[in-house]
Amino acid sequence: MKERLEGLRVEALQELQQVDSPQQLNDLRVKYLGKKGALTEILRGMGGLSAEERPVIGQVANDVRAAIESVIDEKQNAFQQAETNNRLLAETLDVTLPGKQLPTGAVHPLNKVAQEIEDIFIGLGYTIAEGPEVEEDYYNFEALNLPKNHPARDMQDSFYVTDEILMRTHTSPVQVRTMKAMKGKTPVKVICPGKVYRRDDDDATHSFQFNQIEGLVIGKNIRMSDLKGTLLQFVQQMFGAQAQIRLRPSFFPFTEPSAEVDVTCVQCGGGGCRMCKHTGWLEILGCGMVHPRVLEMGGYDPEEVSGFAFGMGVERIALLKYGIDDIRHFYTNDLRFLNQFARM
Amino acid sequence: MNVSYKWLSQYIDLSGYTGQELAEKMTRGGIEIDVVESRNKGVTGVVVGYVKSKEKHPDADKLNVCKVDVGTGEELQIVCGAKNVDAGQHVPVAVIGAVLPGDFKIKRAKLRGVESQGMICSAKELGLNDKLLPKEQQEGILVLPATLKIGTPITDVLGLDDEVLELDLTPNRSDCLSMLGVAYEIGALTGREVKLPDHTVNHAAVRADGLVKVSISAPEQCSHYSARYIKGVKIGPSPLWLQNRLIAAGVRPINNVVDVTNFVMLEYGQPLHAFDADRIPGGRIDVRLAKPGETLVTLDDQERKLEPHMLVITNGSEPIALAGVMGGASTEVSGETVNILLESAKFDGGTVRKTSRQLGLRSESSIRFEKEVDPARVIPALDRAASLIAELAEGLAAEGIVEASTGSVQPLKVEVSLDKINGYLGTELSKLEVQTIFGRLHFEYELADKGVFTVNVPTRRGDITRAVDLIEEVARLHGYDEIPTTLIHGDVVPGSLTKPQAIRRELRKRLSDAGLNEVVSYSFTGPAKTQLFPALAKDTKPVRLAMPMSEDRSVLRTTLIAQLLETAAYNRNRKNESAALFEIGSVFHTDEEQLTRLPHEKHRFAALLTGNRSEAQWNTKAAAVDFYDAKGILETVFSVLGLTSIVSYEAAQPEHFHPGRTAAVMIDTPKGREAIGYVGQLHPALQLELDLADTYVLEISLEPLYELATSDIEYKALPRYPAIQRDIAVVVDQEVAAAKLTGTAWSIAGELLESVRVFDVYTGEKLGAGKKSVAISLVYRHADRTLTDEEVTELHGKVVSQFEQSFAAELRK
Structure with missing residues (x-):
């Protein structure tokens, strides 16, 4: 065996x-x-x-x-x-052939920028207020210290619907509505983003429809130095820690003192270039201490409280941020334009 | 306002500042200077020459050969083509080596065989703006006054050695619409003193009040009217210095009298008007509102229809000027004028503004009145003009001023304390620093205890009426750069988005991540577009702009889809044939023909798909978009918002949608089921009209979603017991909606049914006409125990028999 x-x-x-x-x-x-x-x-x-x-x-x-x-x-x-x-x-593949991408669309650049600005201010303790785009003359002008026939109304030719109703020319009426809604309470800390309309012939830098973001702070002992501090914080978050601001005296009927705000040129960092016309500065904001008349009309006692307000054009910031050469691109919505914003 | 540096230096010492430095200083102080321009556009080597002789060019009819003395001792031979050149003239001569604007170098030349040692220049060739030149200087060479010294540089003669600062004034700083106002501003910025011009009037023996009578019949529109009577003027051109001043300021010289009124307007900011006194019977002046139907031929020979809100100057019966806006032709100062009536007044700004706007007549005068002139300068300006007319036009003023007024203006007193200033600005200014600033502004003040300033605001600064206005003056003169940067102290409130804002952001993010591009379109559109989708703009009338820029931007949008179609068409024309777009924005609805209250602004979400969902790639075919792509967008949105269970879709046929491929989007609210929008294909006829491929659109209202959306995620325990799946296919009539079958399944199987999914729909000849087969997968599960096969079989059987009963369904084997 x-x-x-x-x-x-x-x-x-x-x-x-x-x-x-x-x-x-x-x-x-x-x-x-x-x-x-x-x-x-x-x-x-x-x-x-x-x-x-x-x-x-x-x-x-x-x-x-x-x-x-x-x-x-x-x-x-x-x-x-x-x-x-x-x-x-x-089973060997040609790994250089294209893969199947996930779809990528874009949030419109104006909204992308607006959201970024909103987020900065939310981080600073602001809430977002909104109001109608078709507004009463009272909220758009009168309650902002711009009575009928005020020469400053020339600054912003408006689209009226009737004698008393118009397309808002700025988002400031939302500030008035906010003040009235707060019924004299403080603190008020809001930003008001939205579309606004002014009679303007469209060209590379003008559009009859555009977007603004305005801010309003009301409280006890709000000082102009607080306004400067707030704006410095904002521009440093928006444009980088090296950004500085410069205030120039200006005029708005609803603020006093008023200022135009320049920021260090985003292109040359202040050294001077074509973008900033060799000044090293770019104008991006208007601001000031809320005019006592406006506080009064909003239901506040200017002897008790003070406040500041500021406003900027979203298009302007977007143009600077992305180096866009023509404001009309924002409204013609060419896909080849829009799709450039489908990224971080 | 254009400010000549040289002219300005007559009123204040500018030494130590170049034009550019002055501009920077003013800009940082709140008066923005757009640009500083040299008056010299590139002229060197041009001097005053004397034409000693003129002879015809031997070989050219249109040319002359001149012998010219330019003060060098050497006589120059210059060939000149100007018609007006003549012996005995003083003219500007560009000698060899001179340069003219445009870098045009003058060289020795031969013109048709004759040597030319330079060039006799026209005003235009010297870089002057021909719109600002007096009529006689617009053609030919510039003929200069004989009093000029030969050899004098032309830059001195024409005041070209000067810079012009262009002020971009904000509406509150109309005080700087005058040279004196600008001088005061620079005084405030530098601490230097302002030198006022001389306005002493030497008058004739005759009294003015015998020659002129003035009355105001519209006291609200005119608070002060003053006049002087000036005899025996000789009208002629102004001297060069005056012309140079006016041209630098952008005002065209006309004649000596008119030029003086313009000069004084620029100097004081007070517009003046000169009437031909002999054309005003009895020297009668009455200021009143126009009467209905009245007309006036203005200086520009236009007949103006007057309205009762317009203020006019009359001769007691008829209008002879539009107050503050423009004079009348009938009393215009002409070459024959001998006696003039000179007006200086304060007209109401609003009245002038309204008139000038309505007539489309904006003048240097109306601009100043609109912004309220300084009442304290009405008389000094009148006197200054009278004194200059005496000097330059030989006119002699009658004794006295004839005037009417409605009361004198006192300077305003405004109080502000040092504490308030520092508390408002966040500064630590001392009393002395504030005193210095008020001193520089020439603001008189009293300083009481506790640092309270009572300031007498000069009438020239009508913009200062409250304490904050003074604080602003302190701030800007102290320097905005000197204000510290601080953080707000006090309560800290957390920032956040509201629910609607958070929802819109979430949608933007989801939709863009899914490959859709967001668009922002215009809120203004054409009337036809608002009627395109009546189902989305129910019972609304378009909101129409009172004065639209164009008809296709004349009304407010009532739907978003109409705007998205515009974008799709725009892109199609640029070969972007496939598009997946969305927009989130407001539409405007009202039931009023003429608005008496604000329209409803409704937040909407809309999307548009056209062309291909994905383009052909080496391993996949191109796929055209279809209805279910569009519907899928909505389903995703509702799923994200936690609303899937209350949304349903019903076939619908709204206008301009494809009647067989459109659904109304229904939502169950506490008030019942309501349609919040539509999803469907564009009607093929409309697609054709817009030249679009198959296009699917959707639009829904966001407001109901703001309310109903749930953002709280609630965890549900994972199933512990197995599920049982049963697939069936039933043949039913084409008309039976899939949702009816799935709905029936849900109602029969209730809680034990976990999911129902249609996984195939088939039509074909085998099934017979009008029939379709629907394959459905049902998953049964009990939360607390394992279902038995028998239980499921029984339950499933009920579902099937209900299909058979309700829809005459046949089970496919």
Whole structure:
């Protein structure tokens, strides 16, 4: 029996050497090691062995099985390796072909910039107030210290609907509405973003429709130095920590004192270039201390509280920030323009 | 206001400041200077020459050969083509080596064989703006007064060695519409003194009140009217110095009398008017409002129809001038004028403004009256003009001023304390610093205890009426740069977005991330566009602008889709044929024909898809957008807002939408189910008209969503027991909406049904005409235990039999 087992080992190993397909290998596994295979066949004769011989023969049988199995596994691995190699060869891609991108659209640049400005002021403790785009003359002008026939009304030719109703020319009426809604309470800290309309012939730097963001703060002992501090914080967050501001005296009917605010040129950093007309400064804001008449009309006592207000054009900031050359792009909405803003 | 540096230096010492430095100083002080321009546009080497002789050029009809003395001892031969050149004239001569504007160098030349050693110049060739030249100087060479010394540089003669500061004045600083006002401003900035001009009048023996009678019949519109009678004027051109001043200021010289009135207006800011006194019968002047139907021919020979709000100067019966705006032709000063009536008055700013606007007549005079002239300068300006007319036109003033007035103007007293100034600005100014500033402004004040200043504001500074106005003066003269930067102290309030703002931001982010581009379109549109989608603008009339810029921007938009179509068409014309756009913005609705209250501003969200959803790539085909892309946008939006369960879609046929491919978007509110918008394909006829490919649009109202959206995420435990899925396909009539089937499933299977999904819809000949097969996947699950197969089979059977009953559905095997 031992000889038969050894003979089987030799025969099986010889035959396994010839194998050249996984199918053949499987056939041989069945032939030698299967339930009805050769090894089982031989071991059926174990019953006729003596108690001494049985463990010995058992050991030999196990050795033979192990030897055959080991070769089969080896062969199996080799076949798998070969198959994997073939598969990898067949599966090679041109990795330079384009992939399938996720869609990318853009928030309109004006809203993108407005949101950025809003977020800065939210971080400074402001809330956002909104109001109608079609406004009463009272809120747009009169309550802002611009009575009818006031010469300053020339500064902003308006689109009237009726004698008393017009397209708002600034977002300042929202400040008035906010003051009235607050009924004399302090502190007031709001910013008012939105569309405004002024009669203007459209060109590269003018648009009859544009966006403003204005701010209003009212409280006890609000000082002009606080206004300067607030604006400095804003421009440094918006344009970088190196940005400085410069205030120039100016005039708005609703503030006193009033100022125009220049920021360090975003292009040259203040050294002087074409963008800033070699002054190192760019005008970006108007501001001032809320005029006592405006406080009174808003329901506040100017002897008790004071406040400041500021306003900026979103288009102007966006033009500077992105280096856009023509304000009309914002409203013609050419996809080749819009899609440039589909990124951080 | 254009300010000549040289002229200005007559009133205040400007030494130590160049024009540019002065401009910078003024700008930082609150008077913005747009630009500082040299009056010399590039002239060097041009001198006064004397034409000794003129002879015809031997070979050219139009040329003359002149012998010219330029004071060098050497006689120059110059060929000149000007018609008006003549012997005996003093003229500007550009000698060899001279340069004219445009970098034009004068060289020795031969003109038709004759040598020319220079060029005789016209005013224009010397860089003067020909619109500002007196008539006689507009053609030919500039003929200069014979009194000039030969060889004098022309830059001295014409005052070209000067700079002009262009002031961009804010409406409150009309005090700087005069040379004196600017001088006071510079005095405040520098601490230097202002020198006032001489206005002493030497008068004739005859008394003016016998020659002129003045009355005011409109006291609200005219508070003061004064006049002088000046005899025996000789009208002629003004001397060069006066012409140079006017030209520098941008005013065209006319004749000596008119030029003086303009000069004094620029000097004092007080407009004056000269009438030909012999054309006012009896020297009668009455100031009143115009009567209905009255007309006046103004100086520009236009007949003006007057209205009762307009203020006129009359001769007692008829209007002879539009007060403060323009004189009348009938009393115009001409070459024959001998006696003049000179007017200086204070007219109401609003009245002048309204008149000048309505007639489209804005003049240097009306601009100044509109902003209220200084009442304290009415008389000094009148006297100054009388004295100059005596000097330059030989006119002699009759004794006395004839005037009418409605009361004198006292300087305003305004109080402000040092504490208030420092508290308002955040500064620590001393009493002395504030005193110095008021001193420089020439503001008289009394200083009481506790640092309270009572300031007598001069009438020239009509803009200062309250304490804050004084604080502003202190701030700007102290310097805005000197104000510290501080942080607000007091209560800190947290900043935040309101719910609607947060929703709009979320939508912008989601939609752009999904590949849609946001657009911002104009709120103004054409009337036809507001009628395009009546279903989205129910019962509204367009809000029309009173004075639109053009008809296609004359009304407010009533829908967003109409604007998106404009954008899509614009892009299509630029070969951007595929577009996925959205807009979030207001539309304007009203039921009023003529607004008496504000229109409703409704927040809307709209989107437009046209062309391809994705372009062909090497591994995918191009896919055209369809209805379900558009609807999917809405579904995503509602899902993000937590509203899916209360939204439904119903087939609808609104105007200009494809009748078979449009749905009304319904939302269940506490008040019931309402339509909040539409989604669908554009009507093919409209697509054709706009030359667009298949285009899908949607527009919904945001206000209901602001209210109903839920932003609170509530965690639900993950299922612990297995689900059982059953797929069925049923054949039903085409008309049976998928939502009816899924709705039925929900109503039958109730809580045990976890999801229903239509995964296939098929039509084909095999099914028969008018039939379709709908394949639905139903997932059943119990939250607390494992469902048995029998339970599900029974429940599913009920669903199927309800399909059969309600929709005559046949189960496909």
